[in-house]
Amino acid sequence: xxxxxxxxxxxxxxxxxxxxxxxxxxxxxxxxxxxxxxxxxxxxxxxxxxxxxxxxxxxxxxxxxxxxxxxxxxxxxxxxxxxxxxxxxxxxxxxxxxxxxxxxxxxxxxxxxxxxxxxxxxxxxxxxxxxxxxxxxxxxxxxxxxxxxxxxxxxxxxxxxxxxxxxxxxxxxxxxxxxxxxxxxxxxxxxxxxxxxxxxxxxxxxxxxxxxxxxxxxxxxxxxxxxxxxxxxxxxxxxxxxxxxxxxxxxxxxxxxxxxxxxxxxxxxxxxxxxxxxxxxxxxxxxxxxxxxxxxxxxxxxxxxxxxxxxxxxxxxxxxxxxxxxxxxxxxxxxxxxxxxxxxxxxxxxxxxxxxxxxxxxxxxxxxxxxxxxx
Amino acid sequence: xxxxxxxxxxxxxxxxxxxxxxxxxxxxxxxxxxxxxxxxxxxxxxxxxxxxxxxxxxxxxxxxxxxxxxxxxxxxxxxxxxxxxxxxxxxxxxxxxxxxxxxxxxxxxxxxxxxxxxxxxxxxxxxxxxxxxxxxxxxxxxxxxxxxxxxxxxxxxxxxxxxxxxxxxxxxxxxxxxxxxxxxxxxxxxxxxxxxxxxxxxxxxxxxxxxxxxxxxxxxxxxxxxxxxxxxxxxxxxxxxxxxxxxxxxxxxxxxxxxxxxxxxxxxxxxxxxxxxxxxxxxxxxxxxxxxxxxxxxxxxxxxxxxxxxxxxxxxxxxxxxxxxxxxxxxxxxxxxxxxxxxxxxxxxxxxx
Numbered sequence: 218x219x220x221x222x223x224x225x226x227x228x229x230x231x232x233x234x235x236x237x238x239x240x241x242x243x244x245x246x247x248x249x250x251x252x253x254x255x256x257x258x259x260x261x262x263x264x265x266x267x268x269x270x271x272x273x274x275x276x277x278x279x280x281x282x283x284x285x286x287x288x289x290x291x292x293x294x295x296x297x298x299x300x301x302x303x304x305x306x307x308x309x310x311x312x313x314x315x316x317x318x319x320x321x322x323x324x325x326x327x328x329x330x331x332x333x334x335x336x337x338x339x340x341x342x343x344x345x346x347x348x349x350x351x352x353x354x355x356x357x358x359x360x361x362x363x364x365x366x367x368x369x370x371x372x373x374x375x376x377x378x379x380x381x382x383x384x385x386x387x388x389x390x391x392x393x394x395x396x397x398x399x400x401x402x403x404x405x406x407x408x409x410x411x412x413x414x415x416x417x418x419x420x421x422x423x424x425x426x427x428x429x430x431x432x433x434x435x436x437x438x439x440x441x442x443x444x445x446x447x448x449x450x451x452x453x454x455x456x457x458x459x460x461x462x463x464x465x466x467x468x469x470x471x472x473x474x475x476x477x478x479x480x481x482x483x484x485x486x487x488x489x490x491x492x493x494x495x496x497x498x499x500x501x502x503x504x505x506x507x508x509x510x511x512x513x514x515x516x517x518x519x520x521x522x523x524x525x526x527x528x529x530x531x532x533x534x535x536x537x538x539x540x541x542x543x544x545x546x547x548x549x550x551x552x553x554x555x556x557x558x559x560x561x562x563x564x565x566x567x568x569x570x571x572x573x574x575x576x577x578x579x580x581x582x583x584x585x586x587x588x589x590x591x592x
Numbered sequence: 593x594x595x596x597x598x599x600x601x602x603x604x605x606x607x608x609x610x611x612x613x614x615x616x617x618x619x620x621x622x623x624x625x626x627x628x629x630x631x632x633x634x635x636x637x638x639x640x641x642x643x644x645x646x647x648x649x650x651x652x653x654x655x656x657x658x659x660x661x662x663x664x665x666x667x668x669x670x671x672x673x674x675x676x677x678x679x680x681x682x683x684x685x686x687x688x689x690x691x692x693x694x695x696x697x698x699x700x701x702x703x704x705x706x707x708x709x710x711x712x713x714x715x716x717x718x719x720x721x722x723x724x725x726x727x728x729x730x731x732x733x734x735x736x737x738x739x740x741x742x743x744x745x746x747x748x749x750x751x752x753x754x755x756x757x758x759x760x761x762x763x764x765x766x767x768x769x770x771x772x773x774x775x776x777x778x779x780x781x782x783x784x785x786x787x788x789x790x791x792x793x794x795x796x797x798x799x800x801x802x803x804x805x806x807x808x809x810x811x812x813x814x815x816x817x818x819x820x821x822x823x824x825x826x827x828x829x830x831x832x833x834x835x836x837x838x839x840x841x842x843x844x845x846x847x848x849x850x851x852x853x854x855x856x857x858x859x860x861x862x863x864x865x866x867x868x869x870x871x872x873x874x875x876x877x878x879x880x881x882x883x884x885x886x887x888x889x890x891x892x893x894x895x896x897x898x899x900x901x902x903x904x905x906x907x908x909x910x911x912x913x914x915x916x917x918x919x920x921x922x923x924x925x926x927x928x929x930x931x932x933x934x935x936x937x938x939x940x941x942x943x944x945x
Contacts, residue, residue, distance in 0.1 A: 219625045225662050227625060227635075234622040258620035265618060292617075295667065296639035299618035320642050320667050334622070370666035371709075372701055409816055409857030410809075418821065419776055420813040480930045481849065491809040491849050493770065515930045 219546070228324070230292035231266065234259075235330035236550035238337045242574050243553050243565050247337065260340050263331050265300045266290045267310025268323050269346045274313070278352055283313040285356035285368045287349035288323030288384075289331035295321045309344050322367040323350075325357060329380040332387045336577050342585045347388050354381055354393030362395065362402030363416070374415035375406055379428035383571055386435040389587040400440060403429045403468050410491065411474030412482075423482060423489035423502035430475065430506040433468035434570045441510065443472035472510065479507050480515055486524030497528045497536050497548045500555035501572075508558050508569035518559045525552050601657060602637055606650055612636035613643060634658050642671060647678045656689075663697040673709050683714045691760060698764050704773040708780055711757060715784070718749060739786030747788070754790045757781045762797070769801060770810040779817055791822040806841055812850040820861055831862045839872060846882035852891065870895050886924035889915045893931075897938065906943040913938055 219226075219233065226233055238259075241247045251259075266289045274281040289310075293299060295318075297311045313321065328350060335342055357364050357377075364377040378399060385391045405417040406429060412421025413429035433440040444467045449460040469475060482488050487499035500521055507513045527540045529552070535544025536552030557567035557574075568578035582588045601607065614636050617624060627635075634657050641651045655672040658665060676686060690707045697703055719737050739750055758781065764774045782790060795818055801811040819834055820826050826834075838855035841848070859866060873892050876882035896912035899905055913935060920931035 219623055221626050221628055223623075223625045224627050224631050225664055227627075227631075227662060228665055228667065230623045230625070237623065255620065258618075259622045262618055262620065262622045292623075293615050294635065294639075296613040296615070296643055299616040301618065318642065318645060320671070369670040371705060372666075408813070409861060410813075410853045415772070416776065418779055418817050419772065420810050422772070477930075480927055483926060485926075490770070491853065492807040493809070515927075515933055517926050517929065520926055 227294050228291045229327070231263070231289060231327040231334070232291065232330045233546050234263075235333050235337075236546045238334055239573060240546075240550045240553050242337050242577060243557050243567065245563065245565055251338070256338050260335060260338050261301055261308055263289070263334055263338075264308045264310055264344055266292065266327070266331065267344075267346065268313055268317075268321060268349075269309055269311070270349050270352075271312050271314040275349075281352070283317065285353050286313050286317070286319070286322045287346060287353040288325065288328035290321070290323050291327040297321055307344050309346060319369060322369055323353065324370070325354075325364060325366040325377050325380040325384065329383045329387075332384065333571070333573050333577070336387075336581055336585065337573065339580075341589075342387075342587060345388070345587075347390060347587065350384065350388065351390060351393030354384070357381070358395060358398070360398075361405070361417075362398035362400070375403075375413060375425035375428040375432075376415070378402060379432045382432040382435040386571070387581060387585070387587065396436060397465065399432070400436065400466065400468050403432055404444075404470050407470045407475065410478055411471055412478040413475070420490055421478060423487065423499040423506075426475070426479065427502040427506045427509075429468075430509045431570050431572070434509045436468065439463075439466045440468040441472075442467035443469040445469075445471045446473075476507070476510060476512050476515075479503050479512075483517060483521065485520045486528075487521070494539070495524060496538050497525065497555075498538070498551040500525055501551040501558070504555050504558045505569045505572065508567075513558050516559070521555065522559060522561070525555060528552065600633070601654070602633055607637065610637060610640050613639035615639070628661075631661050634661060638668065638671075642667070647675055649679065651675060652679060652681070659693070663693065663700045664702050666702055669702045669706055673706065676710070677713070683710050686710050694760070694764055698768060698771055699773065701773050704777045707757075707760075708777055711753070711781070712784070715750075715753060718753070719746060736784050737786040739788045750785050750788060751790070754781060754785050754788065758790065758797075765801070769805065769808050772810075775810050775814060778814070782818075783821075787823040791818060792824075794818045794822075802841070806845050807848050807850055809850045812854050816854060816857060819858065826858065826862055828862075831858060831864070834858050835869075839869075842887075843876070843879075843882070846876060846879075846885035846888060849887060852887040856891065866891070866895050866898060884923050886919060886927075889919050889923055893919065893934065897941070900938070900941050900943055904942065904944045906945060909938060909941055909943050 223233065238247065241250050268286050268288065268290065270281060270283060270287065274283065278284065300308045300310055302308050311317065311321065332342065332345065357367070358381070359365060359373050363373045364381045365371055365373045366377045381394055382399070385394055406413045406425060408414050408421045410421040413426040414421050415425045444464050447464055447467060449455050449457070482499065482503045484495050486495040486497065487503040488495050489499045489502065504513060504516060504521070507516060525536065528536050530537060530544040533544055535549040537544045538548050553564060554567055554572065557564045558569065565574040565576055568575045571578055634654065638654055638658050641654060652672065652675045655668050655675065658668045659672070687707070687710055690703065690710065693703050715737065719742065737750065739747065742750060758778070761774050761778045764771055782794060795815070798811050798815045798818065801808055819830060824830060835855065835858065838851040841851040842855065855869065856866060859868060869891070873888055873895065876888045882888055893912055893915035896908045896915060899908035900912055916931050916935035916938065920928045920935065924931065
């Protein structure tokens with residue numbers, strides 16, 4: 218049970234669950250901390266937050282009135298009934314229909330964290346409604362390539378762009394996304410400072426920098442290239458036009474610049490922007506961006522580790538935002554994840570692209586229904 | 593005698609017909625939250641209102657109650673926006689309420705976005721000739737109101753509207769000069785009303801902020817925004833002015849990253865080579881307050897490295913190596929690994945003996 222101040226996160230409970238369970242997973246204590254009964258019950262709770270099309274709309278993408286609603290919600294706050302296994306019928310969550318409204322919508326970050334939780338808890342994703350989720354992604358992508366998390370929340374920025382990429386990657390299907398336009402958005406957000414911003418022209422910041430770089434990594438190797446240093450392949454007869462097309466598949470305007478910007482954020486731990494205070498979560502956001510481009514080894518581990526140890530709460534455990542602040546579940550997860558990036562003994566290695574343990578990332582490939590057949 | 597305000601809202605007669613909908617969390621939920629009674633009750637009523645999509649004054653009042661308890665609840669904000677338009681509410685009054693909310697919760701994205709929705713709505717009716725778009729993707733840089741084509745009185749109205757918004761944002765920036773949402777909204781305001789005089793005036797405002805805190809990187813970012821996207825554009829004259837501006841700030845606080853990235857950023861944007869500031873950087877090395885600044889040395893490392901690559905000069909390569917060593921061992925030791933890595937990268941550069 219989370220204390221009352223978490224009420225302000227009521228719409229985002231799924232992500233709190235991901236931080237809590239993902240943290241236990243990284244600490245290597247998931248199995249001992251989560252009983253079999255809880256594991257099963259929580260998988261049902263997560264599936265109960267899924268929104269799927271009504272029978273009549275399954276094959277009806279063009280005129281489906283609920284086309285943007287599919288995926289997972291952050292909790293049952295909109296007032297839908299809890300679903301569970303019924304007469305041998307699998308619980309696949311709530312079927313949208315005349316009894317639902319646009320306020321029963323899923324939220325893209327909750328879909329991303331729900332999929333991670335299911336994998337962490339050992340589920341094979343067999344009840345995840347892939348096609349409907351892809352249908353909704355098509356509705357949520359904006360003309361500039363970014364994503365809104367749902368139609369009732371108009372924030373469109375790098376966070377939700379990353380979530381769309383992570384969801385597509387886990388479903389092993391990119392047909393819900395216009396990738397060229399997504400890449401253009403990422404490039405548009407690399408600022409003159411060389412970090413990435415939430416939206417074009419805003420200030421570079423650690424969170425969107427992680428989201429941008431992880432998006433590129435999930436899109437694939439070509440997207441991790443740097444436009445500035447690419448050269449036309451004259452030897453193999455690449456003409457100007459082909460070269461331009463290849464350049465358009467590169468996600469960095471300047472990859473070296475991003476590396477530099479990230480490393481400059483280290484003060485002891487990391488700050489999220491130029492001339493701002495250090496904060497535990499940036500040890501992961503900035504560290505994670507560096508890990509994705511293979512430069513974590515350039516970080517000063519002992520300074521970062523020293524900072525993280527100080528933000529740990531002496532009595533309650535867990536990590537706070539700053540030295541002396543109360544711990545919370547987000548900063549605790551981020552602190553552990555940053556330690557994982559530095560190969561801290563006793564912490565499981567982390568896949569920085571999905572932000573989950575390597576063990577769970579491998580489970581996605583070997584055990585989930587979307588990957589195991591294709592590998 | 594107690595007034596209406598002393599009675600909890602749901603005990604008032606006007607709510608008697610509503611059957612509240614409690615949250616159904618199942619037998620063993622993940623991350624349950626110990627809600628306060630007040631929050632649970634308000635949400636139970638909100639769920640009922642939302643389910644029936646009721647458009648009424650009491651529904652509007654309820655959104656105020658829930659927002660006060662949970663200012664980032666996007667569903668409630670969206671519902672309120674629907675009601676504002678459906679009930680034809682007084683938008684000026686709404687702006688006053690938003691102002692109070694901003695004072696209390698300046699870091700909530702939803703509040704700033706709400707203000708934008710209201711202002712967007714107001715300007716759509718005030719400037720009928722304008723093509724106003726509310727799609728979130730167009731929130732940045734696209735001038736949506738053709739300011740220059742407006743009549744004189746409409747131009748004046750636009751200027752007043754912009755001024756009201758800029759004042760509201762400036763007030764929030766006094767409390768928190770790096771408030772990301774406030775700056776984001778400020779960029780939207782500048783762009784939304786088109787190419788008016790506020791763009792040029794913005795530079796004066798930024799200058800004031802930088803005078804107060806030369807390390808306010810958000811203000812530097814805004815400067816870059818105005819200079820590169822404003823009506824004037826980054827002409828040679830503007831570039832020269834901005835280069836001088838950054839140099840002056842660097843000379844006074846050489847260890848401040850903001851003007852350094854600004855200086856190299858505007859040069860790159862104008863496709864001018866970094867070597868244009870070589871003499872400036874070398875000059876700083878002679879100043880006792882500047883030769884310990886990592887940014888002097890790292891900029892020189894970049895300049896010498898480029899020189900070595902482009903002109904195949906052995907002396908430049910040697911200088912680059914020296915800068916990398918100074919950075920790794922003396923002035924920026926926290927990044928020792930990075931500067932040593934940069935030093936090793938130099939080995940791949942072929943120079944003429």
